[in-house]
Amino acid sequence: MRAGAAGGWKDLALWGAAALLLWELGSWLLLERLQVPLAQSKLPYPHRVAEALARDGGKLLAEAAATLGSAAKGFLAGALAGAALALLMGASRTAERIAAPYAVASQMIPILGLAPIVYGIFRDEGMARLLIAAYIAFFPVALQMLRGLKSIRPEDRELQRVLAAGRWFAFRTLLLPASLPGLFTGLKTAAPLAVTGAILVELMGARHGIGVLMLRYLYYGPSHAYLFWCTVLLSAALGLLAYGAVALLERLLLPWQRSGPAAAGKGAGA
């Protein structure tokens, strides 16, 4: 198992290196051979981007941290609210019938379209970022966690009822273990989106955050191409970091399972 996972990382490293090489080559091709206008804006040399990152890294990282911080706060609030809704839907059939169709519909509609509206309502970047990140986390967490709660076998519930188990005991021994895998599935879906939402609000006209720098460098034009690419790569890294953090937490808290659906199946069927 361990050796295989290491093989996966080796694969990834190999492909990463190949992609980097191709990038360098493509950049050279655009700039020197084809002489495309704005070649360095379109595909700059990766080593020049790395240089820019090394030079201005501190400032960029500080802004990135501001973005990540507000995204994380909103994400946490949304996840908590989503978990509460899931528990409510799990406890009450009426609540599920009212809320579930809306939760499902919310998966089909472009939620991020709300970003300018929310910013328009509050005109406060911190609040808007927080709300959007929270909203994005809310429904996936609620839906997936409800799915976990639904996978509890009726026999188990009945057994606890027969034994006159208390509500807290049932929550701790039955509901919580059943809902955690779904909770993490929802969190993993929502984590990169929360970062996207936070950056979106910044692009609407905030004062701090990686999105602000991205827009600024884009307007400055070719002279800031390398810095612009730094902000793009950094926001990509933020998305990966958000996903990775949730995945790591999942592995720490639920070490016995690798992926959500498989475990949910085990809980329900096997």
Add this chain to the structure above:
Amino acid sequence: MTPGADIEPKGATRSGASVSAAAAALEAAIPEAPTPSRRARPHANKLLGGRSAASRLPELLLPLAAGLAVLALWQAELFHALLGLRTYQLPLPSAIAAAAAANAELLLRSAGVTLAEAWLGLAAGSLLGWLAAAAAVLRPALGRGALLLAAALSAVPIVALAPLFSLWLGDGIASRAGVAAVASLAPMALGSWRGLTSPSSAELDLMRSLGASKAAEFRKLRLPSSLPYTLTALKINAAASLIAAIVSEFFFASGGLGYLLSNSVKIARMPLGWACIAVAAAAGIASYGLLQLAERRLLHGQPDGADSKQAR
């Protein structure tokens, strides 16, 4: 528990066990997107006309009443009182409806632009993603790395892609379609890969013992069993590509719902902005419904198709 809900996990564990652990790492990286729609299916069917109207009505009545109640409270300015907002910040439903009616033509034209971008990107990205999945199955050494890259790509925020594609592809429709394509690439690649590797080792052994070529194995066994997974990925992508198109329009576009929306907010025409949201939501649900319909046609008679008809 519906049989369909069982199909997914079984496939997931099976492939996790039979393929190497590198693939298991990939499995963990797969966005768990197939699950929401799978969980959602019974409800979605009720919403989208899966059963006869008579049996659907009571199920729909409660959520509909709740929705109307929220709208009524909104119209009565309860939320304004609670949150200390004015009507110019959060327009009333009646104002939104009026704005939508007054700008119906503009809204429809914008929705057309956005849907064109989204569907173009959906088609291109899904095709690329499916090809990557097929490559990963037929040539594991080559394709697995591509899949891992696709998994990494799925965590990249759309907003980081929008400016890049507008640099590469100009101001036209192509740049937003490009973003939508990237957004739909990863779910399709990972979902289809999961489907193509879902046949059990017993099924594969049978094919091999009958002397089937790799091509025949792919066409006769892997492809049919991957269909439900591919269609689920397509449904996820319907929303993902629409989000990608709208979000890229916020910044680098001269038309489309996202452009109209962010412009309306900038010049403080909030009712029109909300109307854009309503139209975008309708477009998203319509795209999803269309794919759902196509899925039911294609999967007619398959166990996965059957589960959607079964009452819970």
